[in-house]
Amino acid sequence: MKSKQRSSSTHSTPRSTSANRLRIIGGQWRGTKLLFPDHAAIRPTPDRVRETVFNWLQQEIVGTHCLDLFAGSGALGLEALSRGAACVVFVDREPVVGRYLRDTLTRLKCTQAEVLSQDALTYLPRITQPFNGAFLDPPFATAASSDLFSQLLQKLDAPGRMTPTAWMYLECPSSLGSPSTWPHWLSHWRVHRSEQAGQVGYHLVRRASPPHSSY
Numbered sequence: 001m002k003s004k005q006r007s008s009s010t011h012s013t014p015r016s017t018s019a020n021r022l023r024i025i026g027g028q029w030r031g032t033k034l035l036f037p038d039h040a041a042i043r044p045t046p047d048r049v050r051e052t053v054f055n056w057l058q059q060e061i062v063g064t065h066c067l068d069l070f071a072g073s074g075a076l077g078l079e080a081l082s083r084g085a086a087c088v089v090f091v092d093r094e095p096v097v098g099r100y101l102r103d104t105l106t107r108l109k110c111t112q113a114e115v116l117s118q119d120a121l122t123y124l125p126r127i128t129q130p131f132n133g134a135f136l137d138p139p140f141a142t143a144a145s146s147d148l149f150s151q152l153l154q155k156l157d158a159p160g161r162m163t164p165t166a167w168m169y170l171e172c173p174s175s176l177g178s179p180s181t182w183p184h185w186l187s188h189w190r191v192h193r194s195e196q197a198g199q200v201g202y203h204l205v206r207r208a209s210p211p212h213s214s215y
Contacts, residue, residue, distance in 0.1 A: 022073050025051055027082030034104055036073040037096050044075035045137065045171060049197055053169055054083060056193045056204050057133075060167075061085055064132035069120045069152070074101050076135040076169070081110055089131075090115045091123050124155040130163045131156075137171040144173055146182035153186055167192070167206045174201035 022034040022044045036042060045053075053076075054061065062084035068077030071090040074097075081088050090101050090113065098117035105113050116123060120138070136152055143149070149170060156162050168189075170179055174196045179185060193204040 022075055022078075023047065024078055024082050026054060026079065027084065029078070029082040029108060032082075032108070034073075034078070036104075037100050042072045042097070044073035045202075046197070049171075049195075049200070049202055050075060050079055052195060053202065053204065054079060057167070059084075061133070065129065067091070067131045067134040069123075069134060069136050070138050071101060071115075072097060072137070074104065076137065077113070078104070078108075080133075080135075081108075081113060086112060088113045091118055091120055093117060093119045121151065121155065124152070124161065125158075127161045130160055130166075132163050132166055134162070134166070134168045135171075136168060140173055143171075143176075146172075146176050146179075147184075149176075149179065150182060150184040153189065154184070157186055157189075162207065165207060167204060170203045170205060172201050172203075174199055176201060179203050179205055 020036050020038045020042065022036055024030060024032045024034070025047050036044070061080050063086045064080070066077065066080050066085050066088045068074065068080070068088055068090045071077060071092040074090055077088040077090050092098060092101075095117050098115050101115045105111075105115070134156060136149065138148055138152075149172065153168070156168070176182065178191055178194055180191045188208050189205050190208045191203055192206045195202055
């Protein structure tokens with residue numbers, strides 16, 4: 001997952017000396033190893049979880065315009081780019097994360113990405129081009145309540161921010177249960193796939209129909 005202060009998620013498991021290493025597991029950069037900032041708060045989404053998520057999406061990721069919110073290590077956005085996403089916007093409020101992601105994209109000779117060092121909730125109203133998909137992996141300390149996801153979903157659901165057939169990947173403490181049971185859950189979003197790995201719940205949700213006021 002990713003960094004604290006609304007930048008990335010934290011797990012309760014101890015951090016090993018190699019925990020700041022990331023391996024891209026599919027696509028054109030398959031097997032590429034990256035060293036992200038040695039910050040105790042930054043945790044990439046584990047290989048097994050990423051593999052499951054991108055199996056859910058399969059070829060759907062190709063050609064998409066994606067948002068990686070609370071980007072942290074960039075594991076999800078980089079995996080999407082490796083697998084054929086047309087563009088990924090990385091958003092993380094930590095400057096050290098922004099520098100790492102820009103350096104990484106330069107190393108990979110990737111030009112179809114943008115890195116923004118901004119707070120997630122501040123950024124969302126500024127979206128000017130609708131996304132096909134979004135990865136939402138807030139810090140666990142912040143994501144302990146479904147209220148944060150409700151705020152994020154409502155902001156992303158506003159007109160012009162997500163396409164009518166958009167999907168979102170949500171990663172959160174497993175104690176929150178299924179997103180469909182959260183207070184203020186938007187009824188026109190459906191939980192498409194849902195799994196749990198230890199204390200982490202991960203869910204793929206899709207817009208079943210556009211809100212009447214948006215399109």
